[in-house]
Amino acid sequence: MCGINGIYAYHRAANLPKEAELLSTRDAMRARGPDGAGMWWNTERRCGFGHRRLSILDLSDRATQPMISDDGCLAVVFNGEIYNYPQLRVELEAAGVHFKTTADTEVLLHLYARSGAAMVHRLRGMFAFAIWDGQRRGIFLARDPYGIKPLYTANDGWTFRFASQVKALLVGGQISRDPEPAGIVGFHLYGNVPEPFTFYREIRSLPAGHTQWIDADGVREPVSFVNLAEILATGGLCPRPQAELADRLRNAVVDSVRAHLLADVEVGIFLSAGIDSGSLLGAMGDAGQRKIRAITLGYEEFCGTSEDEVPLASQICQQYGAQHLVRWVNRKEFHDDLPSILEAMDQPSIDGVNTWFVSKAAKEAGLKVVLSGLGGDELLGGYPSLRDLPRWRFWFGPFARVPGLASFARELAAAIAPGFSQKHPKALALLKYSGSWSGAYMLRRCLFLPYELPRILDTELAHEGLRRLKPLQRLRDSITPDPGSVAARVCAFESANYMRNQLLRDADWAGMAHSVEIRVPLVDLSLLRTLAPFIPAFQQPGLGKSVLARVPKIPLPEDNVARAKTGFGVPTSSWMITANAKGPWAQWPGAGTKGHTSRAWSLAVLNSWIPGNITRETQAA
Amino acid sequence: MLALVGDAFGGRGGISQYNRDFLGAVAKSGMNVLILPRNAPDPYFIPNNIRQTRPRAGKLRYSIHAIQTALRARVDVVFCGHLFMASLAMLIARLKGAKLIIQTHGIEAWPRPTLRQREAVESADLVLSVSRHTRAAVLTWAAIDPTRVIVLPNTVRSEFVPEEGSRIRAILGMEGKHVLLTVARMDSQQQYKGQDRMIAGMPRLVALGHDVYYLIAGEGDDRPRLEALARERGVHDRVRFLGPVPTRQLKELYQTADLYVMPSTGEGFGIAFLEAMATGIPAAGLDVGGSRDVLADGELGICVPEVDFLDAIDRALTAPKPDRNELAKAARARFGRDKFGAGVQSVLNRLKEAA
Secondary structure: OOEEEEEEOOOOOOOOOOHHHHHHHHHOOHHHOEOEEEEEEOOOOOEEEEEEEOOOOOOOHHHOOOEEOOOOOEEEEEEEEEOOHHHHHHHHHHOOOOOOOOOHHHHHHHHHHHHHHHHHHHOOEEEEEEEEEOOOOEEEEEEOOOOOOOOEEEEOOOOEEEEOOHHHHHHOOOOOOOEOHHHHHHHHHHOOOOOOOOOEOOEEEOOOOEEEEEEOOEEOOOEEOOOHHHHHHHHHHOOOOHHHHHHHHHHHHHHHHHHHOOOOOOEEEEOOOOHHHHHHHHHHHHOOOOOOEEEEEEEHHHOOOOOOOHHHHHHHHHHHOOEEEEEEEOHHHHHHHHHHHHHHOOOOOOOOHHHHHHHHHHHHOOOOEEEOOOOHHHHOOOOOHHHHHHHHHHHHHHHHOOOOHHHHHHHHHHHHOHHHHHHOHHHHHHHHHOOOHHHHHHHHHOOOOHHHHHHHEOHHHHHHHHHHHOHHHHHHHHOOOOOOOHHHHHHHHHHHHHHHHHHHHHHHHHHHOOOOEEEOOOOOHHHHHHHOOOHHHOOOOOHHHHHHOOOOOOOOOHHHHHOOOOOOOOOHHHHHHHHHOOOHHHHOOOOOOHHHHHHHHHHHHHHHHOOOOOEHHHHHO | OEEEEOOOOOOOOHHHHHHHHHHHHHHHOOOOEEEEEOOOOOOOOOOOOEEEOOOOOOHHHHHHHHHHHHHHOOOOEEEEOOHHHHHHHHHHHHHHOOEEEEEEOOHHHOOOOOHHHHHHHHHOOEEEEOOHHHHHHHHHHOOOOHHHEEEOOOOOOOOOOOOOOOHHHHHOOOOOOEEEEEEOOOOOOOOOOOHHHHHHHHHHHHHOOOOEEEEEEOOOOOHHHHHHHHHHOOOOOOEEEEEOOOHHHHHHHHHHOOEEEEOOOOOOOOHHHHHHHHOOOOEEEEOOOOHHHHOHHHOOOEEEOHHHHHHHHHHHHHOOOOOHHHHHHHHHHHHOHHHHHHHHHHHHHHHHHHO
């Protein structure tokens, strides 16, 4: 993990960028890269790159960034890891390329010099990078297919800026803080800010799996180079016998884990009592790693209850001979850390607290790199959405097609049972949104419903935000072309929305805050391509995961497989309720339920975000 | 390219000049241009590759004429020179399967326009804005990919170059005095150009010891209010209203000034700042709207908040005069005709890429 940034005065009338701005944005990302910093300017000083380094591959000074090609024509800043770097290097050397370093960054320069934009198809890994092309006098940006690494851009019409973090771009002082209604509405809908939007109109995320080109003719529209739905659709067209699944999954997971172990520093793992991280731990051993340190969070509140993950995680460690580090977290530490958590949060999010603490533990243990089981639920159908979406479509879909029925039912409920729709906001919405896959998925994941927003937000902002966000169309795009089966659609929805905008982004800011690189072997395009022909058969939550449990040569203990999925649970409900006790939303109907806590927490996060807020609740308070 | 414009060749004012510059550069690149103006009060000369039809002032007549002309002609690109024609331009672009460029200038594009105009902007292949501010304003109300909204700033005519001496200063009896100048309309409906702010600040400049005079060129129905203000502030002998100044005399008028001042809050770009600087006269404005672009955030001219404006003028009048040729060169390095031509070529390149 590193922090990258750059400024390019691409317009002919633009002022030359200031070094102070480049450095202040760069150094706002100190936590992303505490091991070193670099800066580069092109000869006319119209384009400058900054880099903060977390050394993981080639720890020497030769590998510092920005890295310049031998002929001086190309310069690169790169955040991420290219896991197939050794293979690419062999290939390039065979073609006569001479390498100066053993860092994966250098391979980007050589690949770009040979293949230009098409280079991205050769990369396996997580990446966000920018290459200055001195001959074409422009910047080439790229971001990995899943969006594991962040990349934000800002274009004021004269000058283009980019950085790994939204907050770092703002520190530069030249970017407008005018709000983006689509980002604000998106956060209220989902509890995260859906890309490409951010909270600020001028700042956008380069979407996952896209490249972008900027030169004197202007900033070009991002171009997609990979489509998860298409991979799933193609896989679904050539289904493979389920008998092959176990072997294929084993080979593909061990291959991915082996690739993700590429580092010149120790690689640890975040371990829960669940199947995903446990299987990865087993696969680490199968991939050849001998010394493994695994970190589990323990909560005093959970001690001795079925929620306590520590005993089962210890059992996994014992089975695979890993050293188990248990880090205890209590309510006091949560409250003490809360201001730092909100500060580290790059964009508002209702999650990430768990990742914050487990990354903190990794740093305390001296680990720079850890594997995480993130992505297993998306890939192998572990979420309730796999069960709920087809059910909702079946039972309520026909009603959703009756014009006006949903609003009539809402009004009727408001008249005869006024508390019902507030206590069960999603129940009546089933009649409105179950008519399409996108609607059903939005309902599954949404925090507030679109028609609730004018009640919570400024009415005009809510309407304008929905108009700009186009939530249903955006979801439809993530399953276009149609993956062809329920399981594949759910995989595409979850991977391109919840995982991308929530889980991966939280893993980035929460890990980054502690200078810890979180690697996700289950979020890997090669693995997806291998599994795509099998995914349509994962018709129930748990089917795919049970095969994953048998990936390690010694399968996961039965106790772990049998246990319901909890992931890294934290007793956040009660802690958040304490943190929120003074908020006006504490009085809402349904207080104390999980849905209510999430809604209230989202508003509390938002409240910390924008002083003098935009929500009606805060105004009332 | 079919251009729907208020006026271009034979028109008056900044937008008309911009249309001539833009369409002239397009024609120079080899593309044929057919211009449909609503007005053309002055005689004009048409460059190669351009045809301009007879003006049609009425909205309905203009629309019918535009659609009829479009149906008969080959149209690859529709250029819409003003937001108020955007719906018509969108309709024609759809009828002809042509690309659509919509031009935005200043205050017309700052507030949210009508729903149909918004729809047209959102459907455009490219939206051109004369400044970063106008571009940002468009992006507040239009749900359009920001990469499709491009800044193409105004440029300056070639006759605005530094020359020594001005007869006007002697005629007005202002030898040895500090002369401030504003060239702008005096429109009682808009009142944003800032002549009133400048008049109100004159007593302070005099109190600071400057033997300063303020020349106001231009016409408009707000003049009586401004004259009254000058009297009220006791500076009527130091404020001179010159009335409309013919284009051919403008350059000499700029040469008369020590400082071009325009504390305007509503500039889409502020072409007069550029004309002054291209003539070698330093310029001062507010860091508001499009003025920030032409003054290059203070790197080309003085660009400060209103509260600091008089202090900035005070410093500028006290400081040694800048080298006129250097200032003119710096202004052209950003906004010269060659840069404008390159900018138009960028626009055409982008259209080709979108094809």
